[in-house]
Amino acid sequence: MLLPSGYELYTVGDNAITISFGNTISVETNQIVIAVFHTVQQRKILGVRDIIPAYSSVTVCYDILRIREKYPSAEQFIRKELEKILSHDIQVQEEKTALINIPVCYDISLGVDLHEMAEIKQIPVEEIIRIHSSTTYRVFMTGFLPGFPYMGMVDEKIAMPRKTEPRTKVAAGSVGIADRQTGIYPLESPGGWNIIGQTPVQLFDAEKTNPVLLQAGNLVRFTPISIETFYHLKKKK
Amino acid sequence: MSILIVKQGIADSIQDTGRFGYQHTGINPTGAMDTIAIQLANILVGNDPTAAVIELHFPASVFLFKQQACLAIAGADFGAMINDIPIATHTPVIIQKNCVLQFTKPIKGARAYLAVKGGFTLEHWLNSYSTHLKAGAGGYKGRYLQKNDELSLQEHHCFSSVLKDTDAEQANWKIETRDFYTNDKVIKVIQGKELSLLTEEAIQLFTASSFQITSKSDRMGYRMKGPAIAVPAQPMLSTGITKGTIQILADGQLIILMADHQTTGGYPRIAHVISADIPTLAQLTANDSITFKWVTQQEAEDAYVEQEQHLQQLQNACILRLQEYFTTYGIH
Structure with missing residues (x-):
């Protein structure tokens, strides 16, 4: 499934960035949320220590210090990594979990x-x-x-x-x-x-x-x- | 050998620097409220800065040390005494076995951290020693420390050559902590997502007013009292939140999320306390008033990195001093 064109990135303090897909509860949006959650998890981005999926958003929490050892801005680094992920098609898996x-x-x-x-x-x-x-x-x-x-x-x-x-x-x-x-x-x-x-x-x-x-x-x-x-x-x- | 809790404190728990990687399951990080003081306590006794310590609130627990030990207290000053000897904060202290450590009065700060050289023998829960009070897991039996709890120490050293006739011997040096805390109670913040919902006047009110920490404040969050800040009612879905997030409740009052905050929330987030100012906030108590000051994301990051560099320098200095100290007394 293709990503909806509209997503927004915003910071949640100095150590987290949220990817928001709007403000509605829908299965389609939440499927994208879960797919993005798994993709970010698999990508093993430097410094990321928690990924919180919600109804229509994914919040990525990171360790400022680990990233700052290599990059001048932790926020810019995470932002770019997330934009990279979101610029490609996100594969929404058919729900494999048994009932x-x-x-x-x-x-x-x-x-x-x-x-x-x-x-x-x-x-x-x-x-x-x-x-x-x-x-x-x-x-x-x-x-x-x-x-x-x-x-x-x-x-x-x-x-x-x-x-x-x-x-x-x-x-x-x-x-x-x-x-x-x-x-x-x-x-x-x-x-x-x-x-x-x-x-x-x-x-x-x-x-x-x-x-x-x-x-x-x-x-x-x-x-x-x-x-x-x-x-x-x-x-x- | 071990230390025994002979009197229960009001809310003392085992904490480390937090449990990460489980927030997607609703398990929040918890960890020490004062993220600097826990590290200072540890480096003063030569531990890894992230090792588990006891977080103390006043009135604090009373401890009986059943063995000789090297300890340090960082963060708040609660007038610590070893038997009848007053001991300073932010310095290593060697104590005789069968000594009692107690805290006599809240002199400064809200949370003290007790580290013991070598650390405590505890079981990991999800890669952390922090007590998760809600889940009843981690730390010591997943709860506050109680009377008759006994904490085993990982290491046993003979400090008799230092102690001679005294029950407590303090090092002749200490760590200066001034640079880690802001003295004027101005807490630096960066913009929150829902700040854009506020009118110019409401933002002005937030920036220009002072806010008082109320008694309804704990490890989960600080409930503040100040002028009501109007925020338009707008349905908001729950989404990820972080330590330091400042939310506006329906009555226009602020809540600042602290170490035991939930993983998600649905109140408007107008600002976020920067990581470097969390320790200052953690050491304030009910009735203290604060004001807020906007900084940029980059300034927030830089302040945190600077803090870390300062910590690193202190750690290196402590390692050398401790080595010197112990060598003098023939302790390995």
């Missing part, structure tokens, strides 16, 4: 905002669950917490803005909705998303070589499970 299945228990005791959502949206709880679990979601980016996936797109019918008063404590594994995004809290944390269920699957495990389960570009589907199965699977860990 990742995440079991979710939508029991009212875990999906603590289901009742309120049903009332506001005038949709029965069962219907919210059916809609949420019948879509394949794309992980657009991770952020907020280690391994927190921002997934979309949630069906308009069950889209809900963030809570005005965030909870001080959301349980690890909680599945939430914020606007047309759905996410999973990998760790216990304060949070403002509408909680509709919980997964027994561990999304973050510090002991593993790759501690996070989901990464940008992954495809995810939720399978409803009973509360018995939930506690059974949780105990097994």
Whole structure:
């Protein structure tokens, strides 16, 4: 796939440059983001130490000192390297990742905002669950917490803005909705998303070589499970 | 042998110079808040500048050294004492075994760094020793140090020839740190992407006003209090952010992102603190006021490179001094 003609480079402090592809959430743009992320990663540019893909941007963080040992301006060096990459066609790979299945228990005791959502949206709880679990979601980016996936797109019918008063404590594994995004809290944390269920699957495990389960570009589907199965699977860990 | 925490501090953790290469998974770099002081503490005892140290906030932990050791404290001055002997910052100190290190009063600065010659025995997590408090990983058990925690030291030296009858012997030289910090609390910044959304008046307000660090400030970020800066409501997608990023919140107040900041954010970024001024910011506390001064990208880079060169000179000087010192006492 060809790169869209419009991209913009801007600095994010004295040690990072962002490549921006606009300000919209779309699968096409995000596919380019992921492709650029992989290309920059493979290029092993001098001094680059982090590459952060987001919905429609890639931020490249670099070590000023390593680059300045060889070049008069770290910013100019990185800018030129990125422009070089972006002047060629970026190959967008067909999503090779297998569909990742995440079991979710939508029991009212875990999906603590289901009742309120049903009332506001005038949709029965069962219907919210059916809609949420019948879509394949794309992980657009991770952020907020280690391994927190921002997934979309949630069906308009069950889209809900963030809570005005965030909870001080959301349980690890909680599945939430914020606007047309759905996410999973990998760790216990304060949070403002509408909680509709919980997964027994561990999304973050510090002991593993790759501690996070989901990464940008992954495809995810939720399978409803009973509360018995939930506690059974949780105990097994 | 080891050091034992006999009293818990308010927020003391193991940190190195940060964990890089994992931000795409939402794992932020963390690391020492004062990026200079950690290196100074290390070079004063002959360690690699990036080795793991203990970052201390006041009131700080109390430590019992179960073995003789060579240590150094850099950054903030919290009135350190070895038993009843006051010890200076920014100088190597040799201490007797079974001595207590405690911190008596916050004299200057916000964060002190304790380095021990040879370093601590810790496990790497994702190529770094920094404590990741949110993930509960890295450093010492992924959390703040607590009472009865015991940190093993990598090296064991006999310093008896230095100590003779005293519990603590300080070197007769110290590092001058003045050049690493700006005294007038003027923090240098470069332009942020969303500065262009602001009116001329709003930019003027940012440049001409002073902003106070509030008590709602921690390793994640500093919440500032100052005149509200109007920023037009414009939907913004989350995107990568960095340490030093200055965002405007909905109420017009500023937040400056520090070492434990998230990897992405969606508030307008009007400016970024330059890397060379992060140490100054890290040593300021609640109620301190700062002003901002614009510099160019090149000036920011040059200031950082200059800092590094200065550090390198100090490191070389320390290596020679330590060698001299230890040779005099027959320590290898």
